[in-house]
Amino acid sequence: MEDIFNLRYALDTFYFLVSGALVMWMAAGFAMLEAGLVRSKNTAEILTKNIALYAIACIMYMVMGYNIMYPADGNGYIPAFDFSFMFGGDNVPAEVLATSADGWYDGSYYSGMSDFFFQVVFVATAMSIVSGAVAERMKLWSFLIFAVFMTGFIYPMQGYWKWGGGFLDGLGFNDFAGSGVVHLCGATAALAGVLLLGARKGKYTADGKINAIPGANMPLATLGTFILWLGWFGFNGGSELVISNVEEANAVAAVFVNTNAAAAGGVIAGLITARLLFGKADLTMALNGALAGLVAITAEPLAPTPLWATLVGAIGGIIVVFSIVTLDKIRIDDPVGAISVHGIVGMWGLLAVPMSNTDANFVAQLIGLGTIFVWTFVASFIIWLVIKLIMGIRVSEQEEYEGVDLAECGLEAYPEFTGTKGSGL
């Protein structure tokens, strides 16, 4: 039996590591998506933000976030955390391995290090959502300081309440892979930042006009979407946590199929909605539709039939188009649509869970949604505000006009391509 246990442990660990690597790849997806959707003069800076926020997420989650989110103890609201993880030793506890071969393994163990690896890339995903929404006008270092608090404290706290076994978990709140814990959380932090930051110069004019500010590089945005789609198989597929028997393997496979189906539904719905509203097959809405489908299915990718998963994604794809239009109308300037894709559609994902999963109920979903939103909004708003008061969060008007690349990074993203055409609005 010991050999079987060893093998199960190894397979589950390997599955977790592969899933984590796919989620890590999503960091590249966000970087490419956002770099494609901003103007060329702000591209190097958004790339810098994306790679730096990923690095900060990895360091802060190692230093304290992981211990907050999965504490040795806690009362369901406040975790009893420590700083042990960064000093290592977080694989299978010795006392577990010391028991007899028949006793130590209950079919749900895998390397603790692989668990950390999988969790840490989720934190980075949540933070990546923020960078797009505040693009083209936020100070680089103010953003990075916010990332320290977000990934070390704000995200892990609400993560503890659900996945760490806290009070939201006790209430019966369902969120399989994080429509709420990851996507709504990231979008809410973004919203708080955008409200304090204001819109880009020239986006909304005094006479009520809304100017479209086209992204500089559509192939890059499309590549980013495909990367995210691929990475989502790790994001949702890995969230089943184990794969090493028939039932679990079937579950993981169903999650893959449904995740893919929802994205497909989102693409078609986004494209057709855009065609009906704008008269054109707007590529950016197809991309946002794909991402909306993925966000929507993330709260419950296991229970639906493939057809229902497609519909959940398609409804997400319709919602996202209307949400983007509406946010523009109320002058919330989100250059890449991140608040709509991850926030509004994240809410839809949470509320859709009880429609396919009979163990879920709307009341618990609403409490979870509300808790994540209120906590993240209030905590983020305070942090953003303090940063704003101390060092400012917005670049100068001159820097914004010339592009943040030169001001913040001292280089251009495409020095040979844009000539004089890329300057200004």
Add this chain to the structure above:
Amino acid sequence: MEDIFNLRYALDTFYFLVSGALVMWMAAGFAMLEAGLVRSKNTAEILTKNIALYAIACIMYMVMGYNIMYPADGNGYIPAFDFSFMFGGDNVPAEVLATSADGWYDGSYYSGMSDFFFQVVFVATAMSIVSGAVAERMKLWSFLIFAVFMTGFIYPMQGYWKWGGGFLDGLGFNDFAGSGVVHLCGATAALAGVLLLGARKGKYTADGKINAIPGANMPLATLGTFILWLGWFGFNGGSELVISNVEEANAVAAVFVNTNAAAAGGVIAGLITARLLFGKADLTMALNGALAGLVAITAEPLAPTPLWATLVGAIGGIIVVFSIVTLDKIRIDDPVGAISVHGIVGMWGLLAVPMSNTDANFVAQLIGLGTIFVWTFVASFIIWLVIKLIMGIRVSEQEEYEGVDLAECGLEAYPEFTGTKGSGL
């Protein structure tokens, strides 16, 4: 023993899911390859086509394609199909699991959902081949309607004849991972479309001149090729179907080595052939050589030695250069070389099988090749023709001149880069 069965099932399912994810990634590869090889004014539209066709493939194969290709019953020519898959329940049949632990497992089971996931990404691959060949002048929505028929019916029918256990399989036709079923099929549908569509304006002049129309973004085309190369390890490697014992694991490993070797052979052969013919190390021919090597080995990546695999790929790399030149001479305008790479070299791949696999014979290979070609060409031609008669398949001359991006998608792929230089031929 039950534990062993569980683990084998889990490992084989996981292997299938990882392979499927790699093939899904090929959708990004085709999108980048094609976006790099067209002019900037037609880039957003080809990206839209690529993500939308992938979504359509996923939906149509879920609704009916999978049930056509792998029916519960059928006479080898016509499958007895139904619409059951989209309503779920397609994992391990209950009666199988209900048998005794020693009896239910014969070493070849894996999650039915993982099988669907692997198969559905193949359909998308076949359809992706089409989009490149008809680029820069076909109407977006006409293309997408064709995709509905191709992925829901044309591809699954011939897939049934071989992989679904139909008459081609009975004849001894060998096609390990789809040089014929996937690549030749896609290229043939593309050829039918191109013949009805005609060449791009300015490609061939009345005085017999052939104008080169360079692609706008070589790094993108190269990235696409590398993505496809990586994805092909899932495409061919996953087609062994199981991995969970010594023999199967050895087979999968040999497939990886040979797939890689053939691509390497194709690169060098394509590059040297181009050098000899044109006097320059034409990057696009190195890329086409890589893809040709991959297509060529796909029909039989298991039996060859590494050296023979390299040669099969190298011959593919030589063929593809001559094929591209020849198609241009007979005025078949294929902007990305898809018909040559996937069609002509796909045929070479099928015919090369008996040279390394003693179980194969040329007659069966020719019958398979001919059947796939005739079926796909006739069925596709009819669908393209009906679409042409009802709604047209070609954009107006003015739209073609201005670029299909503005006409179809209402946006530009690179609004800041091209200035006035990108317009016109």
Add this chain to the structure above:
Amino acid sequence: MEDIFNLRYALDTFYFLVSGALVMWMAAGFAMLEAGLVRSKNTAEILTKNIALYAIACIMYMVMGYNIMYPADGNGYIPAFDFSFMFGGDNVPAEVLATSADGWYDGSYYSGMSDFFFQVVFVATAMSIVSGAVAERMKLWSFLIFAVFMTGFIYPMQGYWKWGGGFLDGLGFNDFAGSGVVHLCGATAALAGVLLLGARKGKYTADGKINAIPGANMPLATLGTFILWLGWFGFNGGSELVISNVEEANAVAAVFVNTNAAAAGGVIAGLITARLLFGKADLTMALNGALAGLVAITAEPLAPTPLWATLVGAIGGIIVVFSIVTLDKIRIDDPVGAISVHGIVGMWGLLAVPMSNTDANFVAQLIGLGTIFVWTFVASFIIWLVIKLIMGIRVSEQEEYEGVDLAECGLEAYPEFTGTKGSGL
């Protein structure tokens, strides 16, 4: 027991193949990184070099490199090599499988073909390092001829001394995944080439000025870095070689965590160092920091705690910035910083091993470092010199001015973007 052995063998083989596929993906990473960091007029050529060198590495390592590096016999200095691999048959030896079920398997077997696949992509990595350093002025075909010798002979020889069980291994030299064997080796071959080649025109002026020559495409360089980061999980994670029991699975997971942590440390350190030195958050230094962190941890990604791994990477990130500045001062022109990232930081990685791994010692590390450097430098210098004497290694001044794309490849990488702006320095 036989079933268990079969499963372990299959899981270890699969883990090896997945790791190898991730390392293969690094070829795309180097291609994108280098293409982003050169000027647009030299982009197509660097892409051609990258895909061609990968193909050459695969062919040469198949023909002779693998048999040199892992010979059937040898005296620790000179291997007794043959040409057997390319003719196949390199999976589990028959005599091993023929022994009794209890006897054949000692827990460390996997498919020989999977071993080749994993090893061959490492060779390509070493060679990829060279192409960046000699970019923008070396003749394409001279470079490719060097690649033949490097991948078929120079790299495999020193690989044999360590990983093939040669004298460096016997001395207790530690190099887990190749800070020395792969990265220092590649960087040293690059250095030899750069010294013979000279700097790019206009880089250093007679009055002692150093001109910055900015890369044309920062999103591409960032994408390349993310690809390399992802691929490194295969590079380091796969170098544990087996995963199929608790201890090994824990080790692989720790390697993933530490690899990621080192890269994160490198990003932050590189970014802050650049901010302090140059006053700006230089994106290219964040990217080089990430790569430096990865190179630094590669010699020992298993023994450190996550915190120590982060520090090892961070020190690498600091070193790389100073190294790049210093090489420029002594007029060694390396357009992408490859010698600093892989060579100087590779040395740091080797010397850092004894700080966390008590089985290692500084003397053995220094001997290994010195041996790899001296062998690779001398052998590479001779090959470069012979190529220079016979056919030249540098393009003409006119070709360099116009860009090597037109001269070598006969096409432009971005024909519509650069207008007249991309020409000249």
